[in-house]
Amino acid sequence: MFAYSYSQYGAPDVVTRVEISKPVPKRDEVLIKVVATTVSAGDWRARSLTMPTGMGWVGRLVFGVTGPRKPVLGTEFSGVVETVGANVTAYHPGDAVIGFPGAAFGAHAEYITMSAAGKLVRKPENISFAQATAIPFGASTAYDFLVNKGQLRAGERVLVNGASGSTGSAAVQIAKHLGAHVTGVCSGKNADMVRAIGADRVIDYQTQDFTDQDATYDVVVDTVGSAPWSRTQHALRPGGRMLLIAGSTSDMIFGGLKARLRGKRLIGGVATESREILQAVVDLTAAGAFHPVIDRCFAADQMIAAHAHVDTGHKKGNVVVAFSALENAEQLAS
Numbered sequence: 001m002f003a004y005s006y007s008q009y010g011a012p013d014v015v016t017r018v019e020i021s022k023p024v025p026k027r028d029e030v031l032i033k034v035v036a037t038t039v040s041a042g043d044w045r046a047r048s049l050t051m052p053t054g055m056g057w058v059g060r061l062v063f064g065v066t067g068p069r070k071p072v073l074g075t076e077f078s079g080v081v082e083t084v085g086a087n088v089t090a091y092h093p094g095d096a097v098i099g100f101p102g103a104a105f106g107a108h109a110e111y112i113t114m115s116a117a118g119k120l121v122r123k124p125e126n127i128s129f130a131q132a133t134a135i136p137f138g139a140s141t142a143y144d145f146l147v148n149k150g151q152l153r154a155g156e157r158v159l160v161n162g163a164s165g166s167t168g169s170a171a172v173q174i175a176k177h178l179g180a181h182v183t184g185v186c187s188g189k190n191a192d193m194v195r196a197i198g199a200d201r202v203i204d205y206q207t208q209d210f211t212d213q214d215a216t217y218d219v220v221v222d223t224v225g226s227a228p229w230s231r232t233q234h235a236l237r238p239g240g241r242m243l244l245i246a247g248s249t250s251d252m253i254f255g256g257l258k259a260r261l262r263g264k265r266l267i268g269g270v271a272t273e274s275r276e277i278l279q280a281v282v283d284l285t286a287a288g289a290f291h292p293v294i295d296r297c298f299a300a301d302q303m304i305a306a307h308a309h310v311d312t313g314h315k316k317g318n319v320v321v322a323f324s325a326l327e328n329a330e331q332l333a334s
Contacts (some may be wrong), residue, residue, distance in 0.1 A: 003109035004303045005071040009049040009063075012307035015073075023113045027087040030116050032079040032097060035324040036133040036297075037107040039306045041166060043073040046105070047307065074107025076100050078123055078132035079324070088116040096123040098282060100136035102273040108303065110323060119275050124286035131285065134292035134318035138166030139281035141271040142174050142221075145243045148277075149267050150219055154179025159210060159217045159235065162224035163199060164190035166318045167245060169293040170281075171221050172199050177289045183217070185210055185227075190316055197293065211235045222247055229255045229266060236264050244268035293317025 001022045006014045025031040044050070046063050063069060081095040091097065099112065100119040106112050114120045123132045146152045158175045162168040163184030175182045176198035184199035191202045203210050211231040218240050220232050225246035232242055242259065244251055244266060251258075252268050259266035284290040295316040298306040300323045310319055 001110035002300075003072050004074075005108075006047060006068055006073070007071060008067055009047065011048070012304045012311060015047065015304055015307055017301075017303070020072075020109070022111050025083060025085045025088075025113045027085040028116055029085045029113045030081055030088060030091050030097075030120065031083045031111060031113050032077070032099065033082050033111055033324060034077045034079045034107060034109065035129045036079075036320055036322050037074045037077040038133055038137065039073075039303075039310045039319045039321060040075045040137045041310070042075045042103070042137060043105075043108075044307070044310045046070075046073060048311070070105045072106050072109050074105055074109065074112075075102050076133060076136040077107040077112065077323075078129045079112070082111070084116070090116050091120075096129075096132075097121065098123050098132045098135060098278070100140065100273065100278050102137070108321075117275070119273060119278050121275065121279050121282050124282065127282075127285055130294055130297060130320050130322075131292050132282075133320055134166070134294055135281055135285055135290075136278055138168075138318065139170040139174070139284075139290060139292065140273065140277045141167045141245060142170035142223075143277055143281050144271045145221065145245055145267070146171060146174055146178070146219075147280075148272065149269075150221075150241050150243045152178050152180060152219060155181075156218035157181045157183070157216075157237075158219045158221065159183045159185065160199075161185045161205075161210070161220065161222045161227045162246075163194045163202070164293075164316050165223055166293070166315075168221075168223040169194070169197055169317050170290065171223065173197050173290045174281075174284070175219075175221075176200075177284065180219075183210070183215070187314075193293070193316060197291065216240070219243060221245065229258055233259070233262060233264065238263050239265075241265045241267055245271070295319055297322060 164186040183201040184194040188204040255266035
């Protein structure tokens with residue numbers, strides 16, 4: 001089978017198409033033919049080893065000291081079950097599914113195996129394969145931080161920094177669904193899109209600094225790492241929470257203490273990956289409460305171009321790559 005692999009960190013062209021053995025599912029696993037995957041921020045970070053200042057050594061420990069520990073990237077996918085292990089009863093050949101290998105990677109391949117009890121759920125019939133593929137990474141992160149870690153309540157005022165990205169666009173919609181008043185921070189060219197997905201107010205970071213304004217918020221979500229605690233603290237109300245999805249080493253380590261000293265909270269760390277969270281965001285999508293934003297859809301042989309587009313830092317939402325002949329790239333995006 002084909003896969004896209006890399007053996008050294010660097011630019012998009014370190015990724016190459018290779019032929020590897022088709023995996024055989026274990027007794028409790030499912031073999032899935034991948035219909036589509038994405039190039040996520042997680043793939044970009046692992047491939048380029050781009051880390052926040054001071055955290056380069058952490059990247060090496062996580063992804064591989066001398067070279068990539070997991071040569072096949074891909075944090076999320078949609079696909080069709082081909083075979084199941086002897087002990088699997090929950091899935092059958094032909095089932096359409098959504099998978100979230102997350103930090104385990106492996107979805108940039110023609111086939112992938114997943115534990116039947118793992119981060120794998122059925123694809124609702126009213127969700128396209130492209131939508132399905134674009135749900136897990138961004139929406140699971142946003143949901144975990146807003147609902148589980150941040151305990152967002154209806155009526156609160158929320159600001160999402162990086163509102164046009166995969167996680168940011170999901171955070172805007174999930175916060176709005178939970179009854180919050182949402183302000184999105186993005187570039188002016190993406191303002192209409194951010195309003196369209198539910199933001200009550202949009203701030204163009206190129207012309208305005210949200211921390212210089214009089215407005216304050218119950219929750220500030222930083223999805224891109226450009227709103228350090230030293231600035232953001234002034235935009236938080238007493239008792240407010242900063243949800244640090246991306247940020248500096250200093251804020252990740254010392255931010256919690258700094259915030260407590262000012263009667264506020266800073267909540268950072270890694271998003272929890274679980275089947276329960278994946279099912280929750282898939283259910284929101286099926287119900288029409290969340291619509292994954294898709295920037296572009298590339299064909300399988302355009303994987304390097306997909307990585308290059310993500311490298312620009314200006315993608316809107318998600319970048320999808322079609323792997324299966326079941327649907328072409330244009331059909332996937334419909």
